[in-house]
Amino acid sequence: MSKPNHIVILTGAGISAESGIDTFRAEGGLWEQYPVEQVATPEGFAADPALVHQFYNMRRAALKSVSPNAAHFALAELEKGLESRGGSLTTITQNVDNLHEQGGAKNVIHMHGVLTSLLCQYCGHRWESHEDTSPEDSCIACQRIAGPRPDIVWFGEMPYELDRIDYVMSQADLFVSIGTSGAVYPAAGLVSEARRRSIKTLELNLEESQGTSLFDESRLGKAGEIVPKWVA
């Protein structure tokens, strides 16, 4: 097969694990520390906004003390290389951290939102913020108290940029999944979407995922080791 020109990468929490960010489903992972239905659903936010603000304040603060790892840097290099020869690399990430961008990536789709963005639940205004938030805060646009919420896609909510995701999948000739358990949809359905479009598929993950059997090839190992090796 000739060298792929238009690569789509899907990443999950596993690519940021070696940077010191907890994954969700691992032993002692985020969903063991916090009940997902209370901190990552619109119903949980309505019931106890203070708990949800605290959960995302903790993760936003933690972001200040982590940095990208070899896997993030390798993908940014590959993106540059492909762009320079008329190809493209698009990173679709489920992660709400900004380590892909800190690693130099430019073409990143945050389908589940980002930690450093706030959204007004009343007027829909969005703005960047690296500070703690609380239910007493007001929206910087409509000034309404309790307007600001984390600009994060919670369970039951529509993921972001589904049209752009559909477009890059229509152009792709290789789909690579890195550091994800394949447990959450529609992200976990992208490998089947790739197969439907006869796109070659590769999984790079620490252990077998719920979607491993769907990939043409699966390589197991730590992202910080196997991603630079794959890129080289």
Ligand SMILES: CC(C)NC(=O)[C@H](Cc1c[nH]c2ccccc12)NC(=O)[C@H](CCCC/N=C(/NCCC(=O)O)S[C@H]1O[C@H](COP(=O)(O)OP(=O)(O)OC[C@H]2O[C@@H](n3cnc4c(N)ncnc43)[C@H](O)[C@@H]2O)[C@@H](O)[C@H]1O)NC(=O)OCc1ccccc1
């Ligand atoms: C639990 C699951 C069954 N439920 C869902 O999927 C639901 C419902 C649903 C929809 N369709 C379905 C179909 C079937 C069944 C259920 C559904 N989906 C939704 O609600 C979605 C919204 C889901 C988004 C929820 N928000 C998140 N995050 C933001 C919050 C926050 O971050 O706080 S999900 C969150 O969990 C998921 C976690 O998964 P991973 O990132 O994979 O992390 P995990 O810990 O599980 O795994 C880590 C992996 O890394 C590996 N690893 C570890 N270390 C390393 C290492 N060092 N190197 C390499 N790999 C490593 C491990 O081996 C492991 O495999 C990520 O998506 C992450 O973003 N919305 C929606 O469907 O809207 C309607 C719709 C859809 C389409 C079109 C129109 C309308």
